[in-house]
Amino acid sequence: MGFTYAKLPGGVLPRFIDPSALERSTRRYKSAQTSLIRHFCSTCGCHIGGINESTGIWQVSPGIFAQREGNFVIIEHIFTKSAPAGLHEWLPKIGPRSVRVWNPDGNIAEPRMPQPEKDENGKDWLRAECACGGVSFTIPRPTPEVFQDEYNRGLVSPVDPTKWKAMTDACNDCRQNTGFQLNAWVYVPLKLIKPRIGLDLTHGFMQTYSSTPGNIRSFCRVCGATVLFWGEERHTTDDNYVVNISTGILRAPDGVRADSWLTWRTEELGWFDAGCKYDRELYVSLNEGHRDWGRRVYGSLTDFKLPSPHYSSAQ
Structure with a gap:
């Protein structure tokens, strides 16, 4: 962000x-x-x-x-x-x-907004791409297959079925693995990402790192952009995994938050307590600003959790 x-x-x-x-x-x-x-x-x-x-x-x-x-x-x-x-x-x-x-004078800071993209069937897709372009892939809007799956259905916005859930994150692990006080993620079934990314999270210039046992992070080895996070417990079958995509690499036509694609949890920052132990004044203020924005934009606070998977082997 x-x-x-x-x-x-x-x-x-x-x-x-x-x-x-x-x-x-x-x-x-x-x-x-x-x-x-x-x-x-x-x-x-x-x-x-x-x-x-x-x-x-x-x-x-x-x-x-x-x-x-x-x-x-x-x-x-x-x-x-x-x-x-x-x-x-x-x-x-x-x-x-x-x-x-x-902001500087003149047009130095004028945005270069991406254009909307569609797949070969004319359906919307959203590009995720790092600064150097070495990592680039797309995600669709929630598909009929997503709604037919009890687990994946829990990743869809509770207020708009065309959007995914997104959350800001103040946890210690994310902060220490990116260097920045706030991270933000959208949660998407891995199999919807194109071109296909394997469970080792390799694609383009992506490099992986296991920050804690069972968790893998990926970043671009050229420009350093944070790309994905994957936890081994976030799946229901051997081919139904969910990954966090860093919202900072999304190329949404409407801006950094990708509001036309995402519904943000505004009730409370993710891992708010962990953030407060690190810098209480910063995270309390950010949480308040987050909530004020949510009331103004959504009309009320949005609160949701990610689904809890019940793994069963497909083998």
């Missing part, structure tokens, strides 16, 4: 603890639209920060530090015009303090 960086004073550089080292432990990526060279862990994909190619100033990812608001203070949302329907609408303030919004 958005990067969070803390800019270090000029001349202050991260000091790596042996045996890790910048060049040995990270990969780097720079897009043509920015002067920031991003660094991410070559093993798990966690973003540690980046260095401005022009000034040599470092920006670090706060999510990887044991922090509180006193250590890293979020003061502004930047380039919000380039990411319509983004995180700034959920986090207008932290505690009593407003978080300002900044």
Whole structure:
């Protein structure tokens, strides 16, 4: 949903603890639209920060530090015009303090909105693609087969049968494996993804990492984008698995939240208690902003859980 960086004073550089080292432990990526060279862990994909190619100033990812608001203070949302329907609408303030919004003059931050896409049968599909394009696949809207399956039916929006459930996530594991304080996921049956992705979650430039036993995360090994999360318990048969897709890589024509495709849970952030133990003021404010947005957009708060699978082997 958005990067969070803390800019270090000029001349202050991260000091790596042996045996890790910048060049040995990270990969780097720079897009043509920015002067920031991003660094991410070559093993798990966690973003540690980046260095401005022009000034040599470092920006670090706060999510990887044991922090509180006193250590890293979020003061502004930047380039919000380039990411319509983004995180700034959920986090207008932290505690009593407003978080300002900044955009550069001119059209530098003007969005480049994707065009709607359809499959060979004329049905809608939504593309998921990382920054470098090395990982690219599509998902459909909920299909008749989804509604015929008791488990998969539980992934569909409770208020709109053409949309999927989506949830923001404040858990420790996600934060430490991405470097950012908030992650967001949409939940989709793996077999609906095209081109097909296997249970090892390999596709294009995807690299996998097992963060905890039974859980696998995948990220692009070129640009570091978070792509998928898979838990071994999230299936009912040997060919009916569910994966989390990072909403940050969705290329929805209507903006970052993909509102025309997703219904967001607004009653409470996912793993809200874990977030509060990490930075209570931040997550309480984000939760309040999330709820205010939900009331304004949906008319009421949406609350749902993911279905609990009852696995039975197909063999």
